[in-house]
Amino acid sequence: MKYVNQPVVKKDAYALLSGKPVYCDDLALKDCLVIKLLRSPHAHARILDIDTTAAKRIPGIVEIYTYKDVPGSRFTLAGQTYPEPSPYDRKILDEIVRYVGDEVAIIVGVDEVCAEKAMKLIKVTYEVLPALLDFTKAIDHPVIVHEEDDYKTLCDIGNERMRNICSKGESVVGDVDEVFKECDVILERDYHTKANAQAMMETFRSYAYIDTYDRLNVVSSTQVPFHVRRMVSNALEIPKSSIRVAKPRIGGGFGAKQTGCCEIFAAFVTWKLKKPSKIVYTREETFMASNSRHEMKMHVKIGAKKDGEILAIDLHTLSNTGAYGEHGSTTVGLSGHKSLPIYNHVKASRFTYDVVYTNTMQAGAYRGYGATQGQFAVESIVNELADELHMDPCELRLKNMVQEKEVMSQYYNEYLQSCALDRCLKRAMEMIDWKNKPLRKDMGDKVRSLGVALSMQGSGIANVDIASVIIKLMDDGFYTLAIGATDMGTGCDTILAQMAAECLECDVDQIITQPVDTDSSPYDTGSYASASTYVTGMAVVKACDELKQKLIKEASILLDTKEEYITFDGQRIMAVEEGKEISLKDFANKCFEGGKGKALIGEASHVSPTSPPPFMAGIAEVDVDKLTGEISIVDYVAVVDCGTVINTNLARVQTEGGIAQGIGMALYEDVTYSSKGKMRNNSFLQYKIPTRMDVGKIRVDFESSYENSGPFGAKSIGEVVINTPSPALASAVAHASGVYVRTLPITAEKVLMKKDEE
Numbered sequence: 001m002k003y004v005n006q007p008v009v010k011k012d013a014y015a016l017l018s019g020k021p022v023y024c025d026d027l028a029l030k031d032c033l034v035i036k037l038l039r040s041p042h043a044h045a046r047i048l049d050i051d052t053t054a055a056k057r058i059p060g061i062v063e064i065y066t067y068k069d070v071p072g073s074r075f076t077l078a079g080q081t082y083p084e085p086s087p088y089d090r091k092i093l094d095e096i097v098r099y100v101g102d103e104v105a106i107i108v109g110v111d112e113v114c115a116e117k118a119m120k121l122i123k124v125t126y127e128v129l130p131a132l133l134d135f136t137k138a139i140d141h142p143v144i145v146h147e148e149d150d151y152k153t154l155c156d157i158g159n160e161r162m163r164n165i166c167s168k169g170e171s172v173v174g175d176v177d178e179v180f181k182e183c184d185v186i187l188e189r190d191y192h193t194k195a196n197a198q199a200m201m202e203t204f205r206s207y208a209y210i211d212t213y214d215r216l217n218v219v220s221s222t223q224v225p226f227h228v229r230r231m232v233s234n235a236l237e238i239p240k241s242s243i244r245v246a247k248p249r250i251g252g253g254f255g256a257k258q259t260g261c262c263e264i265f266a267a268f269v270t271w272k273l274k275k276p277s278k279i280v281y282t283r284e285e286t287f288m289a290s291n292s293r294h295e296m297k298m299h300v301k302i303g304a305k306k307d308g309e310i311l312a313i314d315l316h317t318l319s320n321t322g323a324y325g326e327h328g329s330t331t332v333g334l335s336g337h338k339s340l341p342i343y344n345h346v347k348a349s350r351f352t353y354d355v356v357y358t359n360t361m362q363a364g365a366y367r368g369y370g371a372t373q374g375q376f377a378v379e380s381i382v383n384e385l386a387d388e389l390h391m392d393p394c395e396l397r398l399k400n401m402v403q404e405k406e407v408m409s410q411y412y413n414e415y416l417q418s419c420a421l422d423r424c425l426k427r428a429m430e431m432i433d434w435k436n437k438p439l440r441k442d443m444g445d446k447v448r449s450l451g452v453a454l455s456m457q458g459s460g461i462a463n464v465d466i467a468s469v470i471i472k473l474m475d476d477g478f479y480t481l482a483i484g485a486t487d488m489g490t491g492c493d494t495i496l497a498q499m500a501a502e503c504l505e506c507d508v509d510q511i512i513t514q515p516v517d518t519d520s521s522p523y524d525t526g527s528y529a530s531a532s533t534y535v536t537g538m539a540v541v542k543a544c545d546e547l548k549q550k551l552i553k554e555a556s557i558l559l560d561t562k563e564e565y566i567t568f569d570g571q572r573i574m575a576v577e578e579g580k581e582i583s584l585k586d587f588a589n590k591c592f593e594g595g596k597g598k599a600l601i602g603e604a605s606h607v608s609p610t611s612p613p614p615f616m617a618g619i620a621e622v623d624v625d626k627l628t629g630e631i632s633i634v635d636y637v638a639v640v641d642c643g644t645v646i647n648t649n650l651a652r653v654q655t656e657g658g659i660a661q662g663i664g665m666a667l668y669e670d671v672t673y674s675s676k677g678k679m680r681n682n683s684f685l686q687y688k689i690p691t692r693m694d695v696g697k698i699r700v701d702f703e704s705s706y707e708n709s710g711p712f713g714a715k716s717i718g719e720v721v722i723n724t725p726s727p728a729l730a731s732a733v734a735h736a737s738g739v740y741v742r743t744l745p746i747t748a749e750k751v752l753m754k755k756d757e758e
Contacts, residue, residue: 004500004712008508009648011494012249012487017041022249024221028207028278033062033618035265035279036115036676038105038122039289040097043131043677044143047095048308050105054167055121060114063475064122065106067093070268074150075234078364079224079258080328081525083154087325089146092235092264096490097126098145098323099361100678101289108269108277116754122532131359131677133748135320135606138164138356145357147321157329166321167329167355173334173409174348182347183303187385187444191300191377192716192743193726195320195671196293196664198366202251203286206263207278208270211244218245218267223257223486229518231260232267243267247516254661255365257488258528259326261290267363283748287682291364292671294331294355295320298377303351308391310343310382310400317374319352322362328355331365334458335374338613342378342421342454344402349410359677365528367661368722372455376744379453379727384740393439393452393731394429398422398494401454404705412462415609418705418715420641421454422713426705427615428452431637434569437621439735446623448634451732453618455723458611459707459716460531467536467607469543471500475550475592477571477584484524486516486538490718492532496540498646499711503544507572508585522603530614530716533646535709539606551587554597558582558590559754612707613639616661618724624736629752631667633696638724640700643707647738651717655700656723664690670745 015022068094078086093103105122109115132143146161149638153159159167177641180186206220216238223226225245233240250257262279270276279291301314310452317335321328336351366372382400386393402408406420429435434450441448470482483502487493497511504511514521524536548568555573556563559582574581582590591597621635638659645651668688672680681687706713726744734740 001502001712003498003508004646005644005648008498008647009216010491010650011497013514023202023251024205024207024219024248025280027210027219027248029276031276032207033108033110033269033275034112034115035269035275035277036107036112038107038119040100040104042097042100042126042128043133044129046129047097047104047721048127051123054106054689055118058114058118058121060520062108062110062704064108064118065093067095071235071237073234073237074152074525075231076326077231077260079227079260079526079528080330082230084550085155085157085329086327087159089150089151090324092268094397099359099413101361102323106265106269132164133359133673133677135295135356135358135478136318138358139354145359156303164357165354166325166357167332168353170350170352171410172350176312176314176348176350179348179415180303183311184306185385185388186301186303187381187388188301189381189384189742191298192382193296193373193376195295195363195742196366196669197282197287198254198256200252200254200256203283204257204262204290204440205279206266207276208266209276210270210274212720216243216267216271217392218243218263219248220245220263221257222247222260222263223253223488223528225486225516225518226484226523227526227620228260228263232264233685235264236268236271238271245518250486253488254367255369255528256291258365258526259291276437283684284682287687288361288679291326291362293361293366294370294373296335296373298335298374300381302381302385304385304389308389308396308399310346312348313340313343313378314350315340315374319353319355320358320360320363321555322358322360324362326359326362327364331370335372337411338371338458338476339374339378340457341408342402342456343400344406344408345400351410354675358675361679367658368719369529371719372665372723375453375455375723376726380730380742383451383727383731394425394434397425397454411613413702417612418643418707419615420703421617423619423703424615424639424641425454427639427701428619428637431619431699431701432619432635434619445594445627446625447736448621448623449618449732449736451694451728451730452737453724453727455616455618456613457530457650457716457720458613459534459710460608460611461529463528463607463609465525465535466607467524467539468606469536469539470522470601470603471543471547473547473588473591473600477587477588478512480512482514482521483536484516484521485532486527488527490532490654491647492536492687493528495533495646495650496536499540500544501538502712503541504548522711530718533605533714534710534716535608537714538608539604541711542604543602544608546604547600549552550600550602554591554600555587558587606629608709610709612709612715614643614717614720616720616724618728620658620725620728622729622732622733622736624733628746631746631751632747633663635699637696638721639703640717640721641703641705642717643705643710644703644713645704646712646714651702654717655721656698659698659725660690660695660758662722662725663695663729663746666729667745
């Protein structure tokens with residue numbers, strides 16, 4: 001292959017490096033009104049009165065809106081395919097505020113200065129209500145987060161809102177209780193992962209304007225333009241045909257921008273005033289009033305024979321969705337369905353879950369989307385089982401791990417077409433020199449140790465995600481590729497162009513990838529669930545095949561020959577038997593000559609009935625200081641099976657970045673709240689993310705498998721790479737210190753005090 005499996009440079013690399021204005025706020029209209037949001041200082045309260053009289057006197061203030069001024073429909077901000085499995089449980093502004101940071105008033109001014117002044121003069125009278133802050137006590141708590149009568153769900157998600165249950169469910173394979181009776185060793189443990197901030201470089205932002213045709217145009221840094229259109233339609237109670245959503249370059253998302261945090265405010269103001277407006281979240285707002293990873297507590301029970309054969313796993317997940325239910329019912333599923341299938345040979349398994357409301361900031365999507373939390377629990381208890389059995393944790397995994405050609409009962413009974421997990425683990429062992437190193441080595445002041453973990457994810461959402469592609473042959477023989485998938489820095493614009501170039505046998509520079517616009521782009525569910533390469537990639541392949549067939553048919557007419565005689569090498573169209581030939585450039589131009597030909601367009605959509613999992617093995621080598629408990633990463637090796645690697649450079653960067661984020665979750669990041677529900681970690685001074693100096697040496701390799709259902713044999717890579725650091729590091733620290741930290745993050749204090757603090 002000429003372009004697939006090659007280190008092609010990202011299409012936007014030079015523009016970004018040279019600092020060209022490409023992001024949302026760079027492109028906002030200069031006369032935009034500025035929007036600021038007054039936010040609740042209380043975790044739970046009823047608004048009794050809002051006095052905006054003094055605030056409206058500030059020069060430059062155009063309008064201030066309260067809950068009395070906005071439409072009354074409830075909706076969800078979850079960027080999911082309709083009907084969304086997330087509850088319709090919020091309004092643009094509500095009389096009830098449900099967390100510190102919830103929106104109270106929309107302030108519109110000519111600039112930021114006057115809007116900030118006005119914010120300080122708005123007088124709000126609250127009836128402060130008791131707040132529910134501990135998610136472990138949420139079920140049947142006296143405080144009910146959502147008592148409203150117009151609350152609704154579009155899907156059966158096991159919702160019991162009057163018990164503070166957003167969603168609940170179970171998945172059982174075999175008779176778990178009976179199989180546990182056969183086990184020689186049984187372990188039960190609780191694991192706790194905290195809320196984490198996605199911490200992307202570009203905060204939430206959006207601007208809106210009314211075009212010549214009186215349509216509402218929303219430009220936003222979002223992963224889900226088509227879903228944002230539906231959110232705006234639902235919130236403003238206007239038809240989708242009145243709305244256009246466009247996406248410029250995105251400065252990172254990591255799942256955060258799968259939630260429509262800010263678009264409805266710019267859309268509402270512009271629709272009301274018929275003037276352009278913009279909203280840009282501060283870093284503090286992004287931390288405390290957007291969304292985060294779901295905090296989860298997982299109770300795991302595992303049973304095995306003395307020889308290490310794992311017979312049964314029982315997992316219960318309690319997930320905190322916060323004040324609103326965005327992604328609550330879906331994220332939790334991955335904690336079991338993407339962790340239990342790694343050990344597919346068990347005789348029985350059970351996965352149960354409860355997702356609860358609390359008066360903390362709502363959770364949402366974050367790279368790994370629940371699998372990260374579940375795999376911390378399951379991989380950790382497998383490591384503890386290895387220690388209990390005095391077995392090598394890698395050998396225990398090789399004995400029990402899922403293999404190619406198996407049916408994964410806890411992964412929706414999917415047939416595993418491609419899997420190189422065993423080769424990934426063996427290669428990682430070679431890279432770290434596993435067999436020649438002890439799990440624990442005393443080095444005097446420090447102890448050096450090893451820990452391992454496995455991971456799997458998915459490739460899009462089976463029978464849900466849809467991608468559409470339009471590719472056109474243009475004059476002079478170049479192509480325009482219209483997609484609905486959003487490049488949020490991952491390079492999907494480049495990767496999809498590589499696939500098109502491979503199909504059409506042309507240079508990647510001949511493929512012009514068009515920006516996403518809901519008016520002109522074909523429909524795509526969006527960039528999430530690791531779907532772009534796998535799902536949209538197949539749509540690209542199908543559209544290119546259709547275009548080639550049309551090209552051959554039209555060429556046979558122009559060359560006056562039979563279709564079966566035509567060959568196309570990307571630059572020339574030939575009928576070798578008849579000695580006829582025309583260049584692609586000349587052919588394309590003839591297609592646009594009046595009466596000589598016709599414009600050629602290939603279009604296709606793709607929905608996959610399966611979601612083939614990528615796999616990864618990660619091994620951490622750490623030093624733990626005996627005196628201080630300080631943890632230093634010496635080496636981290638990772639080997640990934642993502643099928644065929646499409647872009648070798650981008651795949652490597654994705655893997656290294658995901659590992660760095662996983663290290664942050666494992667060792668540093670921790671969202672905490674005061675006793676009154678105020679988030680303590682609302683800036684980078686309080687919320688620690690790892691720097692390059694903190695992550696140590698990261699080494700990455702790939703083991704190829706071939707996924708028949710994917711483009712050129714490819715699977716996804718975006719999310720699987722974040723999941724191994726937490727359990728691998730927890731095991732390594734346990735081997736060094738004797739302390740198994742089961743509540744993240746793993747800190748020096750917990751190690752030094754020999755205590756896993758809650």
